[in-house]
Amino acid sequence: MRLYQQLVLFMLAATVLPLAAVGFLLLSRAEAELAARIDAEQRAQAVATAESVGATMMEVVDALARSAELIDWQAASDAETQGALRLLYGQSPAVSAVLKLDAEGRPLGAPVFRAQAIDGHPAFAPESLDRLVRSIPVQTLRGGGKGQAALGSAYVHSDEGRSAVAVAVKLAEGEGAPFAVAEVVLHPLEAVLRRRQGEGLGRIHLVDEERRVLASTAPEHRGQALAPELSAHLLAPALPLTALVRSFRVESPARRVSVARVPHGMRFDVLVEVDESTALAPVHGMRRTVLLSIGATFLVLLGLGALFTRRLNVRLAEVVRGAEAYGRGELDTRLKVSGQDELSELATTFNRMGEELEAARARMLRWNDDLRVRVEEATADLKAAQAQLVEAQKLAAVGQLGAGVAHEINNPLAGILGNVQLLMLDRGAADPDLESLRKIEQSAKRCKEITQNLLRFSQQRERAELRPVDLNAVVRDALSLTEHQLRGDGVVLTSVLGDGLARVRADPGHLSQVVLALVSNARTAMLNSPQKRLTLRTGEVGGFGFLEVEDTGKGIAPNVRSRIFEPFFTTKDVWSNVGLGLSVAWRVVTEAGGSIEVRSEVEQGSCFTVKLPKA
Numbered sequence: 001m002r003l004y005q006q007l008v009l010f011m012l013a014a015t016v017l018p019l020a021a022v023g024f025l026l027l028s029r030a031e032a033e034l035a036a037r038i039d040a041e042q043r044a045q046a047v048a049t050a051e052s053v054g055a056t057m058m059e060v061v062d063a064l065a066r067s068a069e070l071i072d073w074q075a076a077s078d079a080e081t082q083g084a085l086r087l088l089y090g091q092s093p094a095v096s097a098v099l100k101l102d103a104e105g106r107p108l109g110a111p112v113f114r115a116q117a118i119d120g121h122p123a124f125a126p127e128s129l130d131r132l133v134r135s136i137p138v139q140t141l142r143g144g145g146k147g148q149a150a151l152g153s154a155y156v157h158s159d160e161g162r163s164a165v166a167v168a169v170k171l172a173e174g175e176g177a178p179f180a181v182a183e184v185v186l187h188p189l190e191a192v193l194r195r196r197q198g199e200g201l202g203r204i205h206l207v208d209e210e211r212r213v214l215a216s217t218a219p220e221h222r223g224q225a226l227a228p229e230l231s232a233h234l235l236a237p238a239l240p241l242t243a244l245v246r247s248f249r250v251e252s253p254a255r256r257v258s259v260a261r262v263p264h265g266m267r268f269d270v271l272v273e274v275d276e277s278t279a280l281a282p283v284h285g286m287r288r289t290v291l292l293s294i295g296a297t298f299l300v301l302l303g304l305g306a307l308f309t310r311r312l313n314v315r316l317a318e319v320v321r322g323a324e325a326y327g328r329g330e331l332d333t334r335l336k337v338s339g340q341d342e343l344s345e346l347a348t349t350f351n352r353m354g355e356e357l358e359a360a361r362a363r364m365l366r367w368n369d370d371l372r373v374r375v376e377e378a379t380a381d382l383k384a385a386q387a388q389l390v391e392a393q394k395l396a397a398v399g400q401l402g403a404g405v406a407h408e409i410n411n412p413l414a415g416i417l418g419n420v421q422l423l424m425l426d427r428g429a430a431d432p433d434l435e436s437l438r439k440i441e442q443s444a445k446r447c448k449e450i451t452q453n454l455l456r457f458s459q460q461r462e463r464a465e466l467r468p469v470d471l472n473a474v475v476r477d478a479l480s481l482t483e484h485q486l487r488g489d490g491v492v493l494t495s496v497l498g499d500g501l502a503r504v505r506a507d508p509g510h511l512s513q514v515v516l517a518l519v520s521n522a523r524t525a526m527l528n529s530p531q532k533r534l535t536l537r538t539g540e541v542g543g544f545g546f547l548e549v550e551d552t553g554k555g556i557a558p559n560v561r562s563r564i565f566e567p568f569f570t571t572k573d574v575w576s577n578v579g580l581g582l583s584v585a586w587r588v589v590t591e592a593g594g595s596i597e598v599r600s601e602v603e604q605g606s607c608f609t610v611k612l613p614k615a
Helices: 002-070 078-089 126-134 140-142 189-197 281-327 342-358 360-426 434-459 471-488 508-526 580-590
Strands: 097-103 150-155 161-170 177-183 203-208 213-216 247-251 255-261 268-275 467-469 494-496 502-507 535-543 544-548 595-601 605-613
Touching: 002 078, 002 150, 002 161, 002 177, 002 189, 002 247, 002 255, 002 268, 002 281, 078 097, 078 177, 097 126, 126 161, 126 177, 126 434, 140 150, 140 161, 161 281, 189 203, 189 213, 281 342, 360 434, 467 471, 467 508, 471 508, 471 544, 502 508, 502 605, 508 535, 508 544, 508 580, 508 605, 580 595, 580 605
Parallel strands: 494 535
Antiparallel strands: 097 177, 150 161, 161 177, 203 213, 203 268, 247 255, 255 268, 467 502, 535 544, 544 605, 595 605
């Protein structure tokens, strides 16, 4: 089988047939969804129309009842009675006649009506008086009070096709009281039906229990009996409230119908119907369009398939020629690339293969250069690691030296301090040697503090007693010890302690030493500064609590910044006992799992940030 024939069969199986199946499946589903939506909209339209009809009828009934309740019918004369009947007659343009009846339903006096339609009032035929009286629900009204209204059954004037309903209103209290009856013509309700119909394609009918059309948006159906296929689906009078709306479909011709009961106890149904061919016309039109589109698509595919296979054969011959050239070792051969399909990608791959073989040597040379760069990077990393190791060894050596020196000095120092304190006990306050002994005691204590710092830095002891610590409380306690000295040196102290900080994990005694060491460094750095301002801040960031000690001192030069945590290293103008402060602080913080960060500018000041994990 030739390529063209295979391509046609493939296109037929892969495009046209699935397209047709999916198209008709989607159209069937769309038709079902459209029918369901039509039913839902019809039901909503039927319910809304039924409520509008019920509200319109109740307006007429309520107007007659209210007017009748205001009049003293028993004390009225005949002339006054006629005037009152005219008043009832004028309550609504739908009222065609009003008549007073006794308790048994017999007429009392002449009815009020017009023989011809005038000013919007419908005409009334006197021969219809009997039918009006017979439709009155006399038994319903006898037990009611004055002003009670009842709706009678509907009837149709066979000669005119006009439908009407009787509305009876009781005129006094008691079972023997008279009542008035009014004929209310129903064809004005067609305006309500047309308003509810809007731009719909269907028809709306108002029907009674006898399946007669009382009013309709299609006037030719007025007064006629409803078709049997529709009558069988109307709502029964005794249906529960939950079943007062229903949708169904009838045949010959196919129609979709919804029916709803008029509320307020009225025995009327509103029926909305639409021809299925009209409602589903868009779907049927789409089905015809899909059929024509599938046929046209098939013809177009046949033509395109012929053109495509011819072009494909030409391009395949070009690829075969290039493959034979590469087989002979002619790597400088290049195929002509045109288009953006698989054959173009294949030709591009052939061309790229020849280019990559020629560029192999260049890549080898570049590889040597890359290897040299990587070796240099690895050497730099090794040097950095070696520098860290040397630094650690330096700290360890200084620690061992400091431990030996501290142990050797502590014993004689304790003897000196003890003897001085004994001599001070033997001297009175006026003894001239007391001040000299006190200075000797202070110097001995100072030496003892230095040896203790040496021991702390060098001692290889167990893990510190880490527990939850209130960072703000530690800062306040430390400031209470040094605040007087700071203010004596003219330092403006500002503490910004965060509210509601979580506790940090640290040794409280060691943490106090860290705060004092940082504050002491800051005070010393600001001794010769024109502005002396020290700021302490606490807060939280991530899972850490932090303390910032910021000063406006002379700052730390970049070339010595990496050495500030070394033992005995200092940048102070006058050396003091602070040679180990930052080293001890660094060790305390790292033992607690925290870190110390430094930010400094020469002649601008420094900021030390201590971060400790939350407890």
